[in-house]
Amino acid sequence: MKVLIALPAYNEEANISNVLTDICRYRQKSRYELELLVVDDVSTDQTPCIVEQFARRHGFVNLIRHKKNKGLGEAIKTIFRYALNYLEAEDVLVTMDADNTHNPFLIESMVGNLISRNLDLVVASRFATGGCELGLKALRKFYSRGAMFFFKLFFPIKNLNDYSSGFRAYRAGIIRQALEEWDELVTTNGFDCMAEIAAKLSKMAIRAGEVPLILRYELKKGASKMKVAQTVKGYFSLLAKVR
Numbered sequence: 001m002k003v004l005i006a007l008p009a010y011n012e013e014a015n016i017s018n019v020l021t022d023i024c025r026y027r028q029k030s031r032y033e034l035e036l037l038v039v040d041d042v043s044t045d046q047t048p049c050i051v052e053q054f055a056r057r058h059g060f061v062n063l064i065r066h067k068k069n070k071g072l073g074e075a076i077k078t079i080f081r082y083a084l085n086y087l088e089a090e091d092v093l094v095t096m097d098a099d100n101t102h103n104p105f106l107i108e109s110m111v112g113n114l115i116s117r118n119l120d121l122v123v124a125s126r127f128a129t130g131g132c133e134l135g136l137k138a139l140r141k142f143y144s145r146g147a148m149f150f151f152k153l154f155f156p157i158k159n160l161n162d163y164s165s166g167f168r169a170y171r172a173g174i175i176r177q178a179l180e181e182w183d184e185l186v187t188t189n190g191f192d193c194m195a196e197i198a199a200k201l202s203k204m205a206i207r208a209g210e211v212p213l214i215l216r217y218e219l220k221k222g223a224s225k226m227k228v229a230q231t232v233k234g235y236f237s238l239l240a241k242v243r
Helices: 016-029 048-057 073-088 104-116 140-155 172-183 193-204 228-241
Strands: 002-009 033-039 061-065 092-095 121-125 132-134 166-171 208-212 213-217
Touching: 002 016, 002 073, 002 104, 016 033, 016 048, 033 048, 033 073, 048 061, 073 092, 073 172, 073 193, 092 172, 092 228, 104 121, 104 166, 104 208, 140 193, 140 213, 140 228, 166 172, 166 213, 172 193
Parallel strands: 002 033, 002 092, 033 061, 121 208, 132 213
Antiparallel strands: 092 166, 121 166
8 A cells, every 4th residue: 555745835035945855764664665745836945955865865745846836726737637647445544734833743642543544535634632732822713713613614524624735645536436426526716725625525524534633833934924814715606516
């Protein structure tokens, strides 16, 4: 069984070296066959150069560079296309952020739960017992909890609370099914794309679970790229998009 770890990246030169180093350390201890894909969305800093240097030293690291900056949603679509060409139905795709807020060693538990419990999706969740957010401003915490209640009301998935987390393990087969079910699985290029995917999966009776995530926002260097108002507006637009 293969596990593909995929990172969308944009202007993460201050963070991505630490992320790649931690993934390399995790790979040495993991029981799974791991490959790494970084999708660079036309960074204007040294992000792609740093990834290329890692790729030359580590054969399991791959880089795709977009020709035009199109946002997170387009990077996720690139990841899904790559995964469908690379993975079999029972293989696993893990997506995570490139800003050093996610601990790659958590992947072992995520994949283990996916397999042992025969799930389609496992999310590293701030809202699972034992999860929390460190270094995040109170207003952002308020928004994230509001989003949780919104999605649990309109797009319920049993055992899932964190719809906006980008740290996820998918069984590759469920991605193929979702792409067959929906003409476009991702229609937005903003941070709301992760919630859009979850909302659409909620209509497919998927089997989901969570593992607790300690979101280490205090480790992130640089300003957040998330536009809160735009993201919240995107959440409400899903009421019309996903029926």
